[in-house]
Amino acid sequence: MNVEEIASGVYVSSFYPGINVGLIVTDGGAVAVDAPPLPADARSWREWILATTGGPIRYVVLTDPHPDRLVGVGWLGAPVIAGGFVFRQLREGGESWWHSLLEEWAQNQPGGVEIEPAPQVLPEIIVNGSVTLHSTVPVVVELVAGATPGSIWVRLPQQAVVFAGDTVVVGRHPLLSAAPDTRAWLETLVELRRSRSPVRLIVPGRGPLARKEDTRELSEYIQRVRRRVRAVRTAGGRRSDLARLVPEFLSLFPVEKSLQERAWREVQAGLERVFEELAQEEKA
Numbered sequence: 412m413n414v415e416e417i418a419s420g421v422y423v424s425s426f427y428p429g430i431n432v433g434l435i436v437t438d439g440g441a442v443a444v445d446a447p448p449l450p451a452d453a454r455s456w457r458e459w460i461l462a463t464t465g466g467p468i469r470y471v472v473l474t475d476p477h478p479d480r481l482v483g484v485g486w487l488g489a490p491v492i493a494g495g496f497v498f499r500q501l502r503e504g505g506e507s508w509w510h511s512l513l514e515e516w517a518q519n520q521p522g523g524v525e526i527e528p529a530p531q532v533l534p535e536i537i538v539n540g541s542v543t544l545h546s547t548v549p550v551v552v553e554l555v556a557g558a559t560p561g562s563i564w565v566r567l568p569q570q571a572v573v574f575a576g577d578t579v580v581v582g583r584h585p586l587l588s589a590a591p592d593t594r595a596w597l598e599t600l601v602e603l604r605r606s607r608s609p610v611r612l613i614v615p616g617r618g619p620l621a622r623k624e625d626t627r628e629l630s631e632y633i634q635r636v637r638r639r640v641r642a643v644r645t646a647g648g649r650r651s652d653l654a655r656l657v658p659e660f661l662s663l664f665p666v667e668k669s670l671q672e673r674a675w676r677e678v679q680a681g682l683e684r685v686f687e688e689l690a691q692e693e694k695a
Contacts, residue, residue, distance in 0.1 A: 412459060415620075418570035420548065422463075423614050427452045429479045431614055433574050434460055435567065437546040440469030444565050444574045444614075446483040448516070450527045453486035460487075470544065472552055473534065474576025474616060475559040476500055477586065478516040485530035492542070493534035494554050494561030501533055519673065538563060556595035558586055558616075571611035579603075579626055581618030583664050584674065585633065587681025593633050593688060600630045632663065640685045644693075653682040 413426040420436035433444035441464040447453045460468055468489035473480055476497045484491055501509070509531040517526040536542065541553040551566040557578030565574040577586055578599060590596055603610060604623045613621040639659070643652050657678050666674045 412455065414459065417612060417614070417620065418567070418572055421567060421570055421572055423620065424456070425619070427456070430617055432456060433565075433614055434463070435548070435550055435565070436464055437469075437544070437548045437550060439544070439546040440464070440466055442544065442550055442565075443468050443471040443487055443489065445474055445480050445576070445616075446471060446487050448479045448483040450483065450486055450529060453483040457487050470536070472563065472565050472574075473497060473561075474563045474565070474574065475557075475578075476561045477559065477577060477589070478512055480576075482513055482516055482526070482529055485532040490535040491532050492536040492538060492552055492563075494563050495537050495539045496559070496561035498534045498537045500561070501531065506531065556592060556599050557590070558596065559589045560591045566610075568609060571609050572614065573603075573610050573612075574614045575603075575616060577616035579613055579615040579621065580629060581615045581621045581625055583618055583666075584660070584678055585629060585681070586677060587633070587636065588677065588684045590681075590684060590688075593637060593685060594692075597630055597633055600626050632660075636660070636682065636685050637689070640682055641689055644686065644689055650683050650686055653686060654679060656682055 412424065414422050414424045416422050422434040423431055425431050427447035429448065430445060432447060435442040441460050443460060447456050468487055470492050471484055471487045471489045473484055473491055473493040513526060513529060538552050538554050541551060544550040544552065549568055551568065553564055553566065555562050555564050555578055562576055562578050564576065578596065587593065602608065604626060608623065610623055615621055639656055640653065657675055660678050661674060
């Protein structure tokens with residue numbers, strides 16, 4: 412297992428497929444940030460945390476409701492902290508929705524995977540603004556405008572580190588299909604880059620560790636999507652016309668052949684979501 416200590420008591424692993432996961436060691440216990448989706452990986456991560464800290468996991472913070480974060484969080488066996496949207500989604504969806512989510516996620520993996528049914532866990536702490544987990548190492552959990560309605564950041568003011576979830580991704584396509592407001596997302600990234608922002612190191616939801624300036628590429632991508640989709644709308648185009656834009660965006664972050672079909676679907680879904688967003692902006 413590849414785990415990097417990026418600050419005293421702050422660990423990151425990019426070892427597991429798809430997403431980055433983290434661990435923050437405080438005097439009040441271990442705080443996990445997200446969880447690997449596959450049961451065996453999630454259990455392995457939990458065992459590593461327990462062996463490293465010598466104690467139970469105090470909390471696990473869910474940075475967003477994307478399925479590859481939801482499906483494994485129950486295996487960590489700790490109280491979950493998440494945004495209000497995530498809580499409502501899990502509570503209202505119920506058991507049948509949860510099992511459908513697990514099946515769909517497994518089928519969408521390259522080659523398909525067999526996944527042991529994971530326990531559905533409702534968040535015990537719901538964040539609709541900002542919550543600070545008090546200890547000698549303050550851990551600030553806050554709702555942000557980003558990749559999903561339930562996007563959360565975990566900030567460590569003393570270490571100038573932020574776990575940004577999918578609101579920051581590096582070297583890959585952002586997942587735009589669930590973004591409620593890409594303009595607000597862009598504003599979040601601008602605020603992150605401001606010189607007064609006390610952030611030294613960013614742990615993205617996906618991709619390598621980043622500095623503030625590394626987020627410009629993401630901002631430019633989102634801006635380009637908005638610009639190109641707006642041009643389609645201005646020309647009287649429809650959602651079906653967006654398919655011709657997909658190759659343009661796929662070329663920005665090429666993916667291996669086995670993942671191209673999935674990437675095509677994700678990019679097109681993002682373009683369609685922005686198409687809907689711009690339609691609402693025009694009505695406002």
